[in-house]
Amino acid sequence: MFDFVLVPVDGSDPATxxxxxxxxxxxxHEATVQLLYVADTNKPSLTQYEGTVVxxxxxxxxxxxxxxRERATKRDVPVTDDIxxxxxxxxxxxxxxxxxxxxxVMGTHGRDSLEKYVLGSVTEHxxxxxxxxxxxxxxxxxxxxxxxxxxxxxxxxGSDNARKALDLAAKVGAHHDATVHLLSVIDEPAxxxxxxxxPVHDRLEADAQEILADGESAVREAGVDDVETTVESxxxxxxxxxxAADADIxxxVMGTHGRxxLDERLLGSTTERVLRTAPVPVLTIGAAED
Numbered sequence: 615m616f617d618f619v620l621v622p623v624d625g626s627d628p629a630t631x632x633x634x635x636x637x638x639x640x641x642x643h644e645a646t647v648q649l650l651y652v653a654d655t656n657k658p659s660l661t662q663y664e665g666t667v668v669x670x671x672x673x674x675x676x677x678x679x680x681x682x683r684e685r686a687t688k689r690d691v692p693v694t695d696d697i698x699x700x701x702x703x704x705x706x707x708x709x710x711x712x713x714x715x716x717x718x719v720m721g722t723h724g725r726d727s728l729e730k731y732v733l734g735s736v737t738e739h740x741x742x743x744x745x746x747x748x749x750x751x752x753x754x755x756x757x758x759x760x761x762x763x764x765x766x767x768x769x770x771x772g773s774d775n776a777r778k779a780l781d782l783a784a785k786v787g788a789h790h791d792a793t794v795h796l797l798s799v800i801d802e803p804a805x806x807x808x809x810x811x812x813p814v815h816d817r818l819e820a821d822a823q824e825i826l827a828d829g830e831s832a833v834r835e836a837g838v839d840d841v842e843t844t845v846e847s848x849x850x851x852x853x854x855x856x857x858a859a860d861a862d863i864x865x866x867v868m869g870t871h872g873r874x875x876l877d878e879r880l881l882g883s884t885t886e887r888v889l890r891t892a893p894v895p896v897l898t899i900g901a902a903e904d
Contacts, residue, residue, distance in 0.1 A: 615789050616640070616716040620648045620746075622706050622736075625678040628721025631753035633682055635895065636719035638761050639749075640691045645716075649682045649695040650709050651675035652702040672697055703739040710746040718748045722889055738886050741870055747782060747899045750889045758894050760864040763790045767863040769797045769854050769888075772825040775869030775900045780829050782899050783867035784836035792864070793840040796829045797857055798822035800847040819845055851887035859893045866892050870900040 621636045623629050640647050653671035675697040686693045710718045722737040741748045768783040770776040787794040800818045826843040833841050846853050870885045
């Protein structure tokens with residue numbers, strides 16, 4: 615499925631976890647990994663060294679790239695590398711050109727603080743802005759990184775972006791001969807008290823079942839033999855997290871709406887909340903929509 619995988623590296627624990635996971639995937643697919651280090655021009659990095667001006671971040675980047683290359687060599691994975699200057703968020707999106715890159719693999723923190731909501735993270739920006747699928751990998755102690763995939767979860771609401779995720783999950787499921795789980799969540803917190811009434815809930819459940827039936831047909835047509843469908847009620851991020859944990863899911867595949875404005879950073883989207891809490895890697899797809 616993947617011939618060219620982009621992996622931004624910075625020497626942090628999340629980035630290293632993502633690199634190791636990307637190398638495992640690349641070795642299976644006989645893919646090439648593009649290592650990218652971005653010298654963040656938002657930070658002061660110039661200093662005096664032996665009478666010459668040296669960019670400390672670029673020197674650090676050389677060390678980070680060297681370590682990443684050694685890890686790839688141990689797995690016999692071919693790599694290319696690049697060190698660039700700029701804003702990491704924009705530089706990674708620019709590098710993730712869908713004409714050349716099949717997959718971006720990035721590490722993400724599981725932090726759920728106000729700082730994360732207000733400022734966002736590099737990974738979450740790339741997830742929203744990239745047209746290339748992004749695989750987000752948590753390095754937290756409670757996170758698993760299974761591969762290959764036996765069980766793939768796709769939360770779906772029938773939207774265009776959810777359909778993109780469904781198509782991608784079907785390709786992954788067919789490639790791995792995995793079970794694809796389709797989950798539709800009746801979002802009780804967002805819908806308010808009205809959803810508690812029996813007629814409203816019954817109508818929403820009927821709509822969800824119709825969405826799942828259409829999704830199941832599409833996934834089976836794509837070559838997946840084992841498909842399971844479920845309707846649950848509750849908070850979407852929490853329901854996705856708990857379903858993934860309870861069903862021993864190996865990968866979550868979701869669409870993203872591409873929102874990157876202040877409201878999105880402040881409140882967090884459903885996809886971004888899942889990125890921070892899912893017990894397994896999350897594969898996202900969806901073009902930016904500002």
